[in-house]
Amino acid sequence: MRSVRARAALGATVVVALALIGAGLSVLLVLRANLTGQAGLQAEVVAREVAGQLALDVPYDRLEMRDEEDHPVQVTDEDGRVVAVSKDLRAISGTGTDRVTPDPSPAAGQSGGGSDDDGSDDDADDDHGTPGRGEVDSDEPDFTNGTATVDGETADYRFASVQATTSAGVTLTVHAGAPLAAEQEAVGTVRGAMLIGLPLLLLVVAGVTWLVTRRALRPVEGIRREMAAITASEDLSRRVPEPGSRDEVARLARTTNETLTALEASVERQRRFVADASHELRSPIASLRTQLEVGAAHPELLDVPGAVADTVRLQALAADLLLLARLDAGERPGRTVLDLGALVREEISQRSGDRIPVTVSVPDSGEFEVAGSRGQLVRVIGNLLDNAERHARSAVTVSVRAESGDVIVVVTDDGAGVPPEERERIFERFVRLDDARTRDDGGAGLGLAIARDVAARHGGRLTVDGAREGGARFELRLPGAG
Structure with a gap:
């Protein structure tokens, strides 16, 4: 991928994709945790209502359970036997036992209003009993996820487990559930929206990045074309266009023009050097040649001292030119x-x-x-x-x-x-x-x-x-x- 625009667009798209995926997962996790927490709170309320009735020694068959279709309830004793279930509960999982048929123990049965010899407690049962000395565990309930089949429909539930102690000292555990359908539906809706919106958003990011990068690099392309034209024409007096912005591209253009100015001055200096050197060399060479030609035709007229002087001057000039050439080539002096x-x-x-x-x-x-x-x-x-x-x-x-x-x-x-x-x-x-x-x-x-x-x-x-x-x-x- 040789295009800067393509690399920039790809890089921005990858970064945004990673950021959106991370943010989306965070949103889903937070949403699921909040909705699950709300379901757990509903389940805890139902469980504590039933536990409160058990603490008041309400018989199992007279327990009041609200919204039994949405909040299945299972009550177990200390030995794990099921003593009470909500109406129309046909199957359950996630509460420690999957039995849904009540099997009250004798002690548990007595907790529902044990009888004295005169049968006075039976009268109390008719009035839902008088408050006993039972209590409901105030500690944080245990939460689990499971399933329940109510009235022939199976769904996922959030179960809260609350313990209650009857006046007879029997400890019972109430498992009440709240449906997770709302949580699953909300999470599924958000997840579907993200799966649809994420590709569209990434396409928008890639397109915008491509256009913005193309616009930002347009001056660079102008600089490149002008430099290519300068190279082809060898006209160092030309300059690249400088954008009016104060960004890196503008600084690049100014630096390029400064480099061209220095290069033009260097080339011009080199041209003058060659021209002046040719001029300076021409005089002693011409003088020396004239003297030698005269000497060849008329030996008695040969000006030997003058020829030697011209030769010495020519030698010194050549040495100077050679040293300047070495200095211009960047020769470093010894140490x-x-x-x-x-x-x-x-x-x-x-x-x-x-x-x-x-x-x-x-x-x-x-x-x-x-x-x-x-x-x-x-x-x-x-x-x-x-x-x-x-x-x-x-x-x-x-x-x-x-x-x-x-x-x-x-x-x-x-x-x-x-x-x-x-x-x-x-x-x-x-x-x-x-x-x-x-x-x-x-x-x-x-x-x-x-x-x-x-x-x-x-x-x-x-x-x-x-x-x-x-x-x-x-x-x-x-x-x-x-």
């Missing part, structure tokens, strides 16, 4: 622990052809260890020094210090400085300010771009501002190895 102060001293000591001597300020004692690539960090320091040498008038200064867990290298010069509005632009690739546009005095415009990229990949940053001497002040901040 070698280096002493940045010693690295600065070593780099400056090897620069023998500088136009202006470099003043170094590196404390002998200090924690200047950083983790990274030695070759890349040497390239950063070298590029900063080359830039300072190119623009300085008479002084270039390099200092190293530790601050708040970072190692900071500061390179300053006393040149013209960098205008505030150009201080971020100079870190872009192939960018050279107006006073450094000549091929002889200015580089290809890659040195500072490489330096900032390397600093960023080492977890640091490279910034520029004005120096007190009036020139430029470049600050390289790298996290310490600790």
Whole structure:
């Protein structure tokens, strides 16, 4: 099932089905318990009425039993013998004995109004007797379910068992029943309604979920179509539609457009890089080719120093382009622990052809260890020094210090400085300010771009501002190895 709409509709239907089944079973159980409890209460009332008569020593054959067709009654003695039953009771189950023929014991028969010698008790029987000292058990009666056949019809009943003690001390148990037909009919009606209504309700839930999910995912389909069109046309200037809602789909559309914007900028940057690289490579290659062709035709005119200079410049440019390509590919720097102060001293000591001597300020004692690539960090320091040498008038200064867990290298010069509005632009690739546009005095415009990229990949940053001497002040901040 690959459709999100189908999965959502199926999931919602299953959840609702489980919830409705659970709720329906709970309703049926509660309804059955309530109706059964009501039937048990009716049976208890009838049983206590009969037990009250037995406690008053009313004879068995004169017991008054109301609604005998709906409330069958069975009276048993201590030995389980049946001493009285309601009229038209032909069969019974669930009361402990299934006998329905009275078989009074002699003691039980006497409890129905025993006779004195003068026969006075017989007169009392005629008046339903005078109250004796019998009693009815006030404890909670026992309830059971069973069946009874009354007047030829068999039905289910809820029986209540109540004990009564006659004045003669005979304990009798009255089993009175109340019909469960109402409970069974109500439960059956509710169950039938649920069996009919549940599938219909589930169909409604599935349909509504399908429609709602389809409406909610409609913007997603629009995003998908637009992305497919962008992929087919390769036009990264297009954007996906953003719905006016503030839900997850709207955030997805905004994020997609932000990704397209970043991708468009990256592709454009790559195109400019290729174009600028081609332009920068074309000049030294053309110059070198011209010199070699002239030298081939007229060996005495070959400018060997110029050819070597062009070759060196071409080699440096190729190295810069290769390093930028590796950085753009996401190459991670090494994690070698280096002493940045010693690295600065070593780099400056090897620069023998500088136009202006470099003043170094590196404390002998200090924690200047950083983790990274030695070759890349040497390239950063070298590029900063080359830039300072190119623009300085008479002084270039390099200092190293530790601050708040970072190692900071500061390179300053006393040149013209960098205008505030150009201080971020100079870190872009192939960018050279107006006073450094000549091929002889200015580089290809890659040195500072490489330096900032390397600093960023080492977890640091490279910034520029004005120096007190009036020139430029470049600050390289790298996290310490600790």
